[in-house]
Every structure is written in structure tokens, then in C-alpha cells.
Amino acid sequence: MKNNTFIPLLIAIGVALCSISCQKITDSLDTKTIDYLAVDIEAIPVLSGISSTEGLPVTLTNYTEKHQISTTLQAGVTTIDSIIPGLYTINVDGELLVGTEKYLLKGSVANVLLVPGNQHVKVNIDGAKVGPLAISEIFYAGTAPFYFRNQFYEITNNSDELVYVDGLHFANLHPTIATTNLPIWPEEDQGAYTYAQRVWKIPGKGRDYPLQPGESFTIAQFAANHKLPQYNPNSPIDASLSEFEFNMNNPSFPDQPAVDMEHVFYNGRAAKGTVPQYLTSVFGGAFAIFRIPEDESYDPVGNPNLQTRDLGTTGTTLYAKIPLRYVVDAVEAGHNESMSAAKRVPTVLDAGMTWVGATYNSLGVRRKRIGQRANGTPILMDTNNSTEDFERQVVPQFRYHGQGIPSWSRAF
Incomplete structure (x- = not known):
């Protein structure tokens, strides 16, 4: 009986005290004197x-x-x-x-x-x-009906200094499409890496491929004239003058005169895999270009510490770890604006997301021009936020902003 009386009494006292203290907090917001x-x-x-x-x-x-x-x-x-x-x-x-x-x-x-x-x-x-190079245009959506061989990636020297692109790595990141069901990576890696499904690199001995300020080059999935009848006459792009190509040794899509990218990593191996094609998602992938510091080495095949599984699944697929400090530029693309919350790329690399809104619509994304150099070459917007930096739903075109052509390019 005593306990039953005591408990309501405590509750009543507590309510009274709370009323007094809460009133004091409310009063303090209206006070004319503030203790900073x-x-x-x-x-x-x-x-x-x-x-x-x-x-x-x-x-x-x-x-x-x-x-x-x-x-x-x-x-x-x-x-x-x-x-x-x-x-x-x-x-x-x-x-x-x-x-x-x-x-x-x-x-x-x-x-x-x-x-x-x-x-x-x-x-x-x-x-x-913040690297001198910027991914300036991406065409990933393909052309109706279901033609994706005309994908390409343009990279521009957005700095005021000469850059050699020999050894520059290109990666598409995992997951291949934007999703709220994100991977689980090793806890000890937090904040140190981004993770790639496949990695390529530009060949060269160090000074084979100079890129002057305002110049650009293109890497094509298949560096052919896609407007030809045997491919897709509706294609908006002729990629036959691309500087580089992701050649997958497919006899149906034979090697073109463009320089072949060197394959670095896929599922823990240097081999390209059994499927003779390399495409990124027509819904929009996440892409990174990165460079290895001169005093370091990067071997995600030979070094198990640079590989990992997605710990949120039972799958055995291996992904390459890319140190964030290596990354020169990264761009994330998704299905549409509603996927902005499904980011794969760390916000320090890309705080936003770009999109074209549909697949096989022959439209791409292009970095905005914010100025120009004395020679007329463009200065492009690069705030590490693809939502702000990119124009969306554009008809793809090489060097749209008037980028210069490097002296070693076949298009020169």
C-alpha cells in the first residue's frame, strides 16, 4: 500500500519540476540578456x-x-x-x-x-x-533500340599547366547502378577508399601523351563510326577518331586504330574476363580517373590488401580498392533526379549526381563552361558536385566547348 502511494507522488513531483525547468528554458529564449x-x-x-x-x-x-x-x-x-x-x-x-x-x-x-x-x-x-584533369563529357545511355557500343568518356586538361596522361587510370565503381542497397565495405577502410569493378589505364612511357591546358581526349567503348549501317545509323556520334579504346578482343567488334587501353583489374585478375564486351550501365554509372604517385606502386591484382568483397553479400566477386588520395576526378550518374540519395561515390569526390532521365535516348551529360583561356579553349566548372557542374540531356559531341586537340591525336 505504501509503494502504491509513493509512486504517484514521485510522478507528480517530477511533472512539477519539469514544468518549472521547461518554463525556464522557454523564458531564456526570450531573455534580453544572453551569456555568449x-x-x-x-x-x-x-x-x-x-x-x-x-x-x-x-x-x-x-x-x-x-x-x-x-x-x-x-x-x-x-x-x-x-x-x-x-x-x-x-x-x-x-x-x-x-x-x-x-x-x-x-x-x-x-x-x-x-x-x-x-x-x-x-x-x-x-x-x-583536386586534379588538373576533369571528366568533361560522358555518353552512357546508348541509342534505341538497345545499342550501347557508342559509349564514350571525354577528359579535359582543366588546368593551366601541361599534363602527361600516360599511366592515368580509369575505373567504373561498384555498384554498377545507383541503389539504396549499398555495399558493406571493411570497417577499417572507412574514409580511405572507393571501390572499382573494373580498372584500366592509359599506356605510355611517361611523356608519350602530353595534354596542353584546354585540350581533351576521348576513350571510346568501341572506337568506330557508329553511324554506319552495320552498327546504328541513329547513333549521334562517330567515335572513329577517339584517341583511346576499351578493346575487348571481340571479333564482331574488331580492334580499331585508336590506342588500346591497358586492362588492369577485373574480379581479382588482370585478365579481361570471359564476356567479350565492356560497357557501363546505361542507367548511369560512377566513374573515377586516378593517378599513382611517383614514389608508390598500385597492384590490386598482386596485393590482396587492395582487394575486397562486398561484405553485405555472400558473393565472392572481388573489387579493387582505390585510395581516395589517388583520385583526380570522379563523376556519379544515376537513373534520374530521384536517385540522388543512392550515392556510391564518397561526397569528398562528388557531392552530387547527374543523369539523363532515360535509357537509349541518345543523350548524355556535359560539364558546364565557365570561362576561357586567351587561346579560346574552355575553362570548365569543377566544384566536385555533379549536380551543379554538369548540363544534362545533351546531344553528345566530342570537344563541344572547343577543347584543343592534342598533337598526338589521330583527329589532329
Whole structure:
């Protein structure tokens, strides 16, 4: 009997106390006097090669109070004054120059309660190297009825310096199509890799393929004139002057004069596999170009540490690990705008997604032009966000923006 009386009494006291404290919190929002806080932000770089985040912009946003403060990170810990107590999202996002190399770095912490006694926040900063090369146009959707041999990928030197593309790697990432059922990768790899189904590379001895600022080259699935009767006269593209080709030794689609890409990896092997064709999804794949640092080697076939399964399945298919710091550019494409939440590419490489909205519609995606050099070659938009950077549903065309033709190209 005593217990039955005591419990309701406790509940009543608790309700009363809550009413008093909640009223105090409500009253504090309306008070004319605010005790501001000083908050310490410790930005911790987790990307290899980055030892300091000094100079990056940081923004603290209190969405409830519509209060925002932006400043620049200092070396070590950055102290920010005049913070209203409350719930904040902290974002670090910007470019950092390390020596001669540029990195795009990002980090965020959401819903941090900044109140007296909780005024030190750690933010992990990850990112990727910003390369001079940009994937400038992709045609993956194919042409009706069900013709996909005319896929191609154009890459432009978007910098102001000469670049040699010898040894540049090209990969299509896993999963092959955008899906909310994403793979599960090894936990210890988190934030360090992206994962490829197949990897190729441009041949050369190091200086065979110079690419001047504003010049571009094309890699074709099959470097033929697809408008010919034996292929598909409705094709929007003649790929016979492509610089490179993904040759799969298929007698029905014979090797063309374009330089053959070197095959690097497929399912744990250097061999191309038993199916004599290489196509990426007509719904839209995820693509990366990457380069190996001169003092490092990359062998995803011979080095088991550079292979992994999808741990979310029982399948035995092996995928190649690509260190994020190797990636020069990455683009993600999906079925349509609704698939933007089904990303495969880490946001530090591509924060968005592009699309053409249908298959076999003879349309592609193309990076936007934002300026030009003195010689008329284009400067292309490259914010590492494909939603913003690309025009969609365009009729594919080589060097649409007036890119230069490299001296070694057959199209020169």
C-alpha cells in the first residue's frame, strides 16, 4: 500500500519540476540578456599528406535561432567567440594548397549542443586531391533500340599547366547502378577508399601523351563510326577518331586504330574476363580517373590488401580498392533526379549526381563552361558536385566547348 502511494507522488513531483525547468528554458529564449560562449574547434585531418587544416573556412549554424558564424581555421585549435548557446551544425569545407598540390577538404558535425561545460568540438577533416584533369563529357545511355557500343568518356586538361596522361587510370565503381542497397565495405577502410569493378589505364612511357591546358581526349567503348549501317545509323556520334579504346578482343567488334587501353583489374585478375564486351550501365554509372604517385606502386591484382568483397553479400566477386588520395576526378550518374540519395561515390569526390532521365535516348551529360583561356579553349566548372557542374540531356559531341586537340591525336 505504501509503494502504491509513493509512486504517484514521485510522478507528480517530477511533472512539477519539469514544468518549472521547461518554463525556464522557454523564458531564456526570450531573455534580453544572453551569456555568449567561446567555443574551441579542433579540426583533425584524417587524409594522408595533410598535417594541418589552417586556412580552411568553418561555419557554425544554429538553425533554430537562425544564427550563423563563419571564420577561418587557425593552426591547432580555433577559438570562436560570441556563440549563442544552442544546437549547432559545424561545417568545414574548402580548398587547401599543400606545396603545389590542391586538396578539397570537408568535415562536419551535426546537432552539437553548445552550452557551458561543452565548448570543445572535434571535427574530422577528410577529402581528396583536386586534379588538373576533369571528366568533361560522358555518353552512357546508348541509342534505341538497345545499342550501347557508342559509349564514350571525354577528359579535359582543366588546368593551366601541361599534363602527361600516360599511366592515368580509369575505373567504373561498384555498384554498377545507383541503389539504396549499398555495399558493406571493411570497417577499417572507412574514409580511405572507393571501390572499382573494373580498372584500366592509359599506356605510355611517361611523356608519350602530353595534354596542353584546354585540350581533351576521348576513350571510346568501341572506337568506330557508329553511324554506319552495320552498327546504328541513329547513333549521334562517330567515335572513329577517339584517341583511346576499351578493346575487348571481340571479333564482331574488331580492334580499331585508336590506342588500346591497358586492362588492369577485373574480379581479382588482370585478365579481361570471359564476356567479350565492356560497357557501363546505361542507367548511369560512377566513374573515377586516378593517378599513382611517383614514389608508390598500385597492384590490386598482386596485393590482396587492395582487394575486397562486398561484405553485405555472400558473393565472392572481388573489387579493387582505390585510395581516395589517388583520385583526380570522379563523376556519379544515376537513373534520374530521384536517385540522388543512392550515392556510391564518397561526397569528398562528388557531392552530387547527374543523369539523363532515360535509357537509349541518345543523350548524355556535359560539364558546364565557365570561362576561357586567351587561346579560346574552355575553362570548365569543377566544384566536385555533379549536380551543379554538369548540363544534362545533351546531344553528345566530342570537344563541344572547343577543347584543343592534342598533337598526338589521330583527329589532329
